[in-house]
Amino acid sequence: MNKSVLEIAASTIIAEQSAIGQLVNKLDAEFEKAVDKIHHSLGRIVFSGIGKSAIVAQKITATFNSTGTPAIFMHAADAIHGDLGMVLADDIVVILSKSGESPEIKALVPLVKSMGNCLISIVGNVDSYLAKQSEIIINSYVEKEACPHNLAPTSSTTAQMVMGDALAVCLIELKRFSSGDFAKLHPGGSLGKRFYLTAEDLYKQNATPNVLPKSDLKTVIFEISKGRMGATAVTSENNKLKGIITDGDVRRLLEKSDQLSGIIAQDILSPNPKTISPQTLAIEALELIKNHDLSQLIVIDDEEHFLGFIHLHDLIREGII
Incomplete structure (x- = not known):
C-alpha cells in the first residue's frame, strides 16, 4: 500500500529529527576549539560552500551578522575566479561540505591555506580532503538523507545549519550579546522596536x-x-x-x-x-x-x-x- 502524503512528511521530519539528535554526540574538543578561535578572531568569518551547502552557508552568515559576529559569504565557485580577494589577513574561513571532495572545494582549499588563513570545516566526512586540510573540523555527519533515494541533501544540510546555529549561540553567550544589542542590529524590524520604541x-x-x-x-x-x-x-x-x-x-x-x-x-x-x-x-x-x-x-x-x-x-x- 502506498504511503499517504502525511506519512511521507512525518517520516521526513522523523529522519531529520534523528539526524539532528545524533549531532550531540559529535560535539567535541574540535567544536570548542572552533568557538574559541572565532571568539578571539580579529577578523571576519568567511563562510563558503558549493551547491546546497552554499545556501546553508549564506543563512549561517546572516545569523552571525545579526548576533554580533561579523561574517561574509563567499561562493566556492566564485572564489576561485576572483572573489577570494574579499578574504583579509585576519579572517577565518569556514567551508561547509557534505562530502568534502567537491572539485571546487579542492581547488579553493590550497588557495586559502597559501594565504595563511585559519581554515575550519563543517563537513560530513571527516576522512575527506577538506577535513584533512582543515585546522579545525566540525563533524556534521549524518547516516542517511531524508530523501528516499538517499541523494537529495536534506538531513545533511539540516545538520550543517544546526551546527552553524550552535556556533552562533555559543558566541552569543561568550560575547554577552544582549537583547539590546540585538535591537541595535534590527532597528527596522518589529523585534528591534520592542527595545527602542517608547x-x-x-x-x-x-x-x-x-x-x-x-x-x-x-x-x-x-x-x-x-x-x-x-x-x-x-x-x-x-x-x-x-x-x-x-x-x-x-x-x-x-x-x-x-x-x-x-x-x-x-x-x-x-x-x-x-x-x-x-x-x-x-x-x-x-x-x-x-x-x-x-x-x-x-x-x-x-x-x-x-x-x-x-x-x-x-x-x-x-x-x-
Missing part, C-alpha cells in the same frame, strides 16, 4: 481627548467619540490628571440610570487610571495592557500632567504584538 513615539500621533471634572455628560461623550481613543482623560484647570472615563463607563451608566441630567465627569470618572511615562518602552506598555485587560494607557509627565494616550491599536500597527 510611549513618546506613539502618543504624539494620537488625539488628546480630555475634559474638566465639571464637564457635562454630553461633552464627555463628544470628547470620547472625537478622540477615537475609547476614553477621555479628566484633568484639572492646570492639566493635572484626575482620572479617566472610558466608553464602557458611559455604556454602564446608560444601562443603570434613567436620569442623566446633571451628571458630570467627576461623577463617573475612575480616579486611579493606569499611567505610564513618555520614556516607557512600548513592550512594557503592552505588558501593562495585557495584565490589566485594557485598551489604552494614559501618558503623564513627572508632575502628573496629562500628555496623551497610547492605544492597543498603536502597538498592533507598529508590529509590537
